[in-house]
Amino acid sequence: MIQDILPRRFYNEFEVHTVTEDDVVLAYDGKLAYMNLSMHGIILPVYRELKNEVEKEALTYAFRIDETRYFIYEGSRHLEEQNGFSYIPWSEYREYGPMHELLATTVGAQLSEWYASHKYCGCCGENMVKSEKERAMCYPSCKKTVYPTISPSVIVGITNKDELLLTKYANAPYKLYALVAGYSEIGESIEETARREVMEEVGLSVKNLRYYKSQPWPISSAMLFGFFAEVDEDPTITLQEEELKEGTWFKREDIPETTSTISLTNEMIEYFRNHPEQFEQ
Numbered sequence: 001m002i003q004d005i006l007p008r009r010f011y012n013e014f015e016v017h018t019v020t021e022d023d024v025v026l027a028y029d030g031k032l033a034y035m036n037l038s039m040h041g042i043i044l045p046v047y048r049e050l051k052n053e054v055e056k057e058a059l060t061y062a063f064r065i066d067e068t069r070y071f072i073y074e075g076s077r078h079l080e081e082q083n084g085f086s087y088i089p090w091s092e093y094r095e096y097g098p099m100h101e102l103l104a105t106t107v108g109a110q111l112s113e114w115y116a117s118h119k120y121c122g123c124c125g126e127n128m129v130k131s132e133k134e135r136a137m138c139y140p141s142c143k144k145t146v147y148p149t150i151s152p153s154v155i156v157g158i159t160n161k162d163e164l165l166l167t168k169y170a171n172a173p174y175k176l177y178a179l180v181a182g183y184s185e186i187g188e189s190i191e192e193t194a195r196r197e198v199m200e201e202v203g204l205s206v207k208n209l210r211y212y213k214s215q216p217w218p219i220s221s222a223m224l225f226g227f228f229a230e231v232d233e234d235p236t237i238t239l240q241e242e243e244l245k246e247g248t249w250f251k252r253e254d255i256p257e258t259t260s261t262i263s264l265t266n267e268m269i270e271y272f273r274n275h276p277e278q279f280e281q
């Protein structure tokens, strides 16, 4: 999955640093990320290469992976296309490695979007000041502090003995099979989110909800909680057609190949395929 970068390690502790020559620069134009993308994968620029373009004061330290430090560029300049570097959409770079650079690029995108959308206080309209103590925005006049937005959401592998329910989105750019998924709503637990999303999207009641694993999904500022659940009696699917164009029960041996290694969804599909002993027969 996108967060699995061993033997490398991701250090997200809040620190304040000034950029140096070999530090990586993460620059974005909305959801487009500045990189050199080739058959060899993602190459990110370092400060030395962009010195004449980016202002030092517009670079904010974000995190490090092992000893490599990453800075977010918040200046207003649109960087030149040069030496193979350009702004690339997520849909194009999402299946490229190395995994730690994919993780860095997407976590950077999340932070960059958060910085860009919190320049002013939502209560009093004052300018934001970055906290020097923690990863937060402070609004001095009304004393409000705002932290990075992380939205909890669920992915649910719904099973019926040796079958798994796979879905396809109606309108999303992602065209392959997925599992039922959705964001948590106000006033509900994550388990209630899972049951509600299953009922809304495919019209099924489920029982024996089992937590599997979680995954950060920085490109949509989400934290995904993966569950498996068994259908409770009637397996007849009623699709929510605004969201889904397909919902199909697949027998274990007929489940289509997954090709991606970055998502919890695909790991869960493979887990169901490869661990029949973990599911009711």
Ligand SMILES: [Zn+2]
Binding pocket: 121, 122, 123, 124, 125, 126, 139, 141, 142, 143, 144
């Ligand atoms: Zn305020």
